[in-house]
Amino acid sequence: MSHSESESEATSEALDPWQVKNEASALAQHLHQAGVQWLPKPDPHSITKWSHRFGTAQGSVESEAIVKSSRTTEQELAQRGDLENDQRKQAEATQNMGANPQPTTFYSASSNLGASDPKRRHPPTLEIIDGPYLGQSLSDEARKASLVQLESEVKQCFNCPQLAEKRNHTVFGEGSVRPRVVFFGEAPGADEDRTGRPFVGAAGGLLTKMIEACKFVREDVYILNTIKCRPPNNRNPELAEREQCRGFYRQQLDLLQPEYIVCLGAVAAQELLQTKMSVGSLRGKFHRYHTSKVLVTYHPAYLLRETTRKGAAWQDLQMMLRDAKIEF
Numbered sequence: 001m002s003h004s005e006s007e008s009e010a011t012s013e014a015l016d017p018w019q020v021k022n023e024a025s026a027l028a029q030h031l032h033q034a035g036v037q038w039l040p041k042p043d044p045h046s047i048t049k050w051s052h053r054f055g056t057a058q059g060s061v062e063s064e065a066i067v068k069s070s071r072t073t074e075q076e077l078a079q080r081g082d083l084e085n086d087q088r089k090q091a092e093a094t095q096n097m098g099a100n101p102q103p104t105t106f107y108s109a110s111s112n113l114g115a116s117d118p119k120r121r122h123p124p125t126l127e128i129i130d131g132p133y134l135g136q137s138l139s140d141e142a143r144k145a146s147l148v149q150l151e152s153e154v155k156q157c158f159n160c161p162q163l164a165e166k167r168n169h170t171v172f173g174e175g176s177v178r179p180r181v182v183f184f185g186e187a188p189g190a191d192e193d194r195t196g197r198p199f200v201g202a203a204g205g206l207l208t209k210m211i212e213a214c215k216f217v218r219e220d221v222y223i224l225n226t227i228k229c230r231p232p233n234n235r236n237p238e239l240a241e242r243e244q245c246r247g248f249y250r251q252q253l254d255l256l257q258p259e260y261i262v263c264l265g266a267v268a269a270q271e272l273l274q275t276k277m278s279v280g281s282l283r284g285k286f287h288r289y290h291t292s293k294v295l296v297t298y299h300p301a302y303l304l305r306e307t308t309r310k311g312a313a314w315q316d317l318q319m320m321l322r323d324a325k326i327e328f
């Protein structure tokens with residue numbers, strides 16, 4: 001791994017969801033670059049309208065699934081109270097973080113929708129990652145059961161044939177079901193593929209030391225990756241692979257709802273925050289993923305090569321420890 005729809009009027013024409021997603025992402029990026037820090041949340045009715053417009057002319061499994069997932073979002077939003085209230089809460093949460101408010105990010109929320117065209121297996125829905133987590137906070141038992149169920153879905157996933165055919169194990173993730181901190185890595189390597197556990201090789205050894213420096217043991221935290229299968233020759237995960245796997249890690253985080261997420265390296269940070277910015281420019285401040293504070297630091301494999309950067313990584317972790325009021 002080298003760690004280094006055009007007008008807004010409703011129409012019955014089917015839209016290409018990927019085009020909509022790409023255009024929305026480009027617009028969000030453009031607004032961010034122009035200095036726009038906040039975008040209003042869409043109201044639930046417009047979410048439903050958009051989702052209907054995502055449907056294909058034939059009314060395929062794909063379009064039904066999108067409508068279903070968007071309606072779920074609408075129900076969930078309604079359950080949480082009106083949107084104005086929600087926006088006020090968001091502003092308060094950001095202030096409490098003492099961090100720069102992050103721009104609203106539109107993203108493609110993949111999940112296994114089972115469409116027949118492999119290229120369109122995971123059509124995107126537009127969601128926002130700066131509000132509350134989408135799921136309720138569950139009991140430990142319910143979290144465990146949901147994670148076990150999700151892991152069995154991961155084991156049966158063949159959405160990336162190139163990876164699935166070669167894998168020995170999927171690497172779901174492990175740790176506390178109620179972690180204060182989640183460590184988010186890139187992808188399994190050879191050792192992880194052999195054992196089915198995350199970060200057990202050389203980089204894992206260093207990650208374990210980093211966790212212990214934070215006065216935790218591995219069992220206190222949760223460790224997962226952007227994708228669940230080892231890429232051949234430890235190459236970086238491709239964007240399509242990250243998209244295929246996105247629904248899995250997002251569901252994990254939705255269950256875990258940690259206070260902090262530590263992104264290890266550029267792939268993890270860029271995937272979670274849906275940005276193209278470098279680790280260097282993302283370090284040193286808290287970002288946000290739903291209600292979690294996100295910090296970005298160097299990948300342990302990079303630190304094993306560039307040992308002079310270990311001090312900088314420790315500074316990053318100290319920023320979290322001070323904020324979390326953890327003595328070190």
Ligand code: URA
Pocket residue numbers: 171185186187188189192197198199200201203204225301
């Ligand atoms: N590198 C990662 O990013 N994840 C692992 O699980 C192991 C090595």
